[in-house]
Amino acid sequence: MVRRAVGETFAKRLLVYHLPLFFFVLFALFPFYWMLVTSLKSTRETYNRQVNPYIPVACATTVVAQVHSLHFNGAAIMDNCFYHWRTLLRDTLFVRWLENTLFVAIVSTFISLFAGITAAYALARLNFRGADTLGVLIFITYLVPPTLLFIPLSDVIGNLPVLHRSLLNSPWALIVTYPTFLIPFCTWLLTGYFRTIPKELEEAAMIDGATRIQAMIRIVLPLALPGVLSAGMFAFTLSANEFLYALIFIYDASNKTVPVGVVSELIKGDVFYWGELMSGALLGSVPVALIYSFFVEHYVAGMTGAVKG
Amino acid sequence: MSKESHPDQLTVVSSNGRRKAALALLERPNVLGYLLMMPAAFIILFFVAYPFGWGVWMSLTNKQIGMPWSQVKFTGLKNYVDLVTKDGIFWTTVRNSFVYTGIATVIKWALGIWLALLLNRMVRFQRIVRAAVLLPWIVPTVLSAIAFLWIFDPDFSVINWTLRHFYGWMGWGHVRGPLWLADPTLALASVTFVNIWRGTPFYAISFLAGLQTINPELYEAAAIDGASGWQRFWHVTLPGIRPITVVVLVFSIIVTFSDFQIVYVLTRGGPANSTHLFATYAYQVAMVGSRLGLGAAVSLFMFPVLALVIVFQLVYLRREQA
Structure with a gap:
């Protein structure tokens, strides 16, 4: 994996390798640094064009003074650094939005994993009539963007077929619609993954008297666990990040998800609560980013598995 | 008993x-x-x-929000015809969607390969650097777009602050810095930039996965045959990642063409409706202007392009399997 040409000088490595990589990392991280810095400034400092915007001056001064005097004063740090964080967590519905997001993402992920596993297994292993056609149809669904469907879908969610009930303003509106893009995604990823598992393992189990379903649950599923795990993780992040359906189907501030709540409730008319907006953006991103950073390797594995399939 | x-x-x-x-x-x-x-x-x-x-x-009716179905009239292709013949904003939207998708896709592709090659030869801090460059693609798009809204602010843009101080420091005189989101062309460029920022990691990490499937012996063989670094890239690397490139391009073109969030947060289609994409214009017409029928027609105009891309992908996959 490491290909370092013989005789490559340090200067050349710096120029073609370290420096570009450094700029890529800078490019990727700068907006997050900006969220952090802005969230740590007082509103007055945010709107003060005389001070250097790259550093939260009041906050930094407080921290430096305390380190200097070896005297810890939590209240001062709270007031000078985390004022907006406290406001966000205490005086807005942010925690509520976080709960809503978690609930919707977890339930729709499990629904999608279940439907995705069964469908992917059928497509990868069972040679039933029309399997190819159904596979293609699911793949096409995977490529249909939500923005093509949101207008009629809002009508359908407002008056469900057969049941004649409205799911608008309920988390269930999101729980039933998120699987429309999660299931095709999971199915596509897992079909590829199942195909990499040797058929002979199941066949051996079935010769030993296991039924096909037993073979699927006891043999294939445990082997596919990395694939299932990465599918689940992506389904979770995709639903935690979804914006359009959540924007249209939910009206009440207390029922919103994090992305919609932050963008619609922390901006009042043309007043932008930048401190709270940036704290919200940061705290809303952290959980998703944390899960991801633990699974980066799985992602690469899942991606190759899916593409090979 | x-x-x-x-x-x-x-x-x-x-x-x-x-x-x-x-x-x-x-x-x-x-x-x-x-x-x-x-x-x-x-x-x-x-x-x-x-x-x-x-x-x-x-899309074939005059349905509006709150209009009872008894009053909804079938109007045939009127919505489509009106958009094409009477609606200037619609044509701006069409142009924007193609420009946005075209430019962003090409740049993301190039940056993605570059970043993947860099990541592929990385030894130290591998996990943390990968996680860092992936971050833009992972976090909810609207939340990072909010950060960019502040970065592009007309009065407090950090870019302009930096430009101003850089000019002063170099002794080039006073500069105010552009209004990133207030000028139609610059606003479209700004939203395209944010799209590139968000999408590049997806290309990079996918290409990285593709690079790792290439047999290292191919590089050795090419090196023995005297191929230069550039020739090896052209004749070994690019063909090696071709299968994943097709998948990534199709996926990315669809997502970019149908994008909503970045434009919604940064410009709402403004200034003066100059940065709309199909999705934001459909939203504007249907949800803000409450003309659901017309809005449905706007979003269905995406369909032929999406269908074309999907058919291409299916044909390609079939050919690969055969």
Whole structure:
């Protein structure tokens, strides 16, 4: 994996390798640094064009003074650094939005994993009539963007077929619609993954008297666990990040998800609560980013598995 | 006793038989296959296929928000014809969507390969650097777009602050810095920039996965044959990642072409409706202007392009498998 040409000088490595990589990392991280810095400034400092915007001056001064005097004063740090964080967590519905997001993402992920596993297994292993056609149809669904469907879908969610009930303003509106893009995604990823598992393992189990379903649950599923795990993780992040359906189907501030709540409730008319907006953006991103950073390797594995399939 | 137990035993036997028959049925691919497809098919039928048909129907009517269906009139292709013949914003939207998708895709592709090559030869801090460059693609788009809204602020833009101080420091005189989101061309460039920022990691990490499937012996063989670094890139690396490139491009073109969030947060389609994409214009017409029928028509204009890309992908996959 490491290909370092013989005789490559340090200067050349710096120029073609370290420096570009450094700029890529800078490019990727700068907006997050900006969220952090802005969230740590007082509103007055945010709107003060005389001070250097790259550093939260009041906050930094407080921290430096305390380190200097070896005297810890939590209240001062709270007031000078985390004022907006406290406001966000205490005086807005942010925690509520976080709960809503978690609930919707977890339930729709499990629904999608279940439907995705069964469908992917059928497509990868069972040679039933029309399997190819159904596979293609699911793949096409995977490529249909939500923005093509949101207008009629809002009508359908407002008056469900057969049941004649409205799911608008309920988390269930999101729980039933998120699987429309999660299931095709999971199915596509897992079909590829199942195909990499040797058929002979199941066949051996079935010769030993296991039924096909037993073979699927006891043999294939445990082997596919990395694939299932990465599918689940992506389904979770995709639903935690979804914006359009959540924007249209939910009206009440207390029922919103994090992305919609932050963008619609922390901006009042043309007043932008930048401190709270940036704290919200940061705290809303952290959980998703944390899960991801633990699974980066799985992602690469899942991606190759899916593409090979 | 025996007389009483007799019918009981019979039922046990017959229910056992029925279970066995049911289990035997489940062993048949044609039964089990459809059964396992049901949950997925159910969701897709009700919340994709049906809304799609419903949307086509809506686009042929004058339906508005709150209008009872008794008053809704079938207007044929009127919505489509009106958009094409009378609506200047619609044509701006069409142009923007192609410009946005075209420019962003090419740049993301180039930056993605570059970043993937860099990541592929990285030894130290591998995990943390990968996680860092992936971050833009991972976090909710609207939340990072909010940060960019502040970065592009007309009065407090950090870019302009830096430009101003850099000019002063170099002794080039006073500069105010551009109004990133207030000028139509610059605003479109700014939203395209944010799209590139968000999408590049996806290309990079996918290409990285592709690079790792390339047999290292191919590079050695090429090196022995005297191929230069550039030739190795052109004749080994690019063909090696071609399968994943097609998948990534198709996926990315669709997502970019149908993008909503970045434009919604940064410009709402402004200034003066100059940065709309299909999705934001459809939202504007249907949800803000409450003309659902017309809005449905706007979003359905995406369909031919999406269909073309999807068909290309299917044909390509079929050819690869054959």
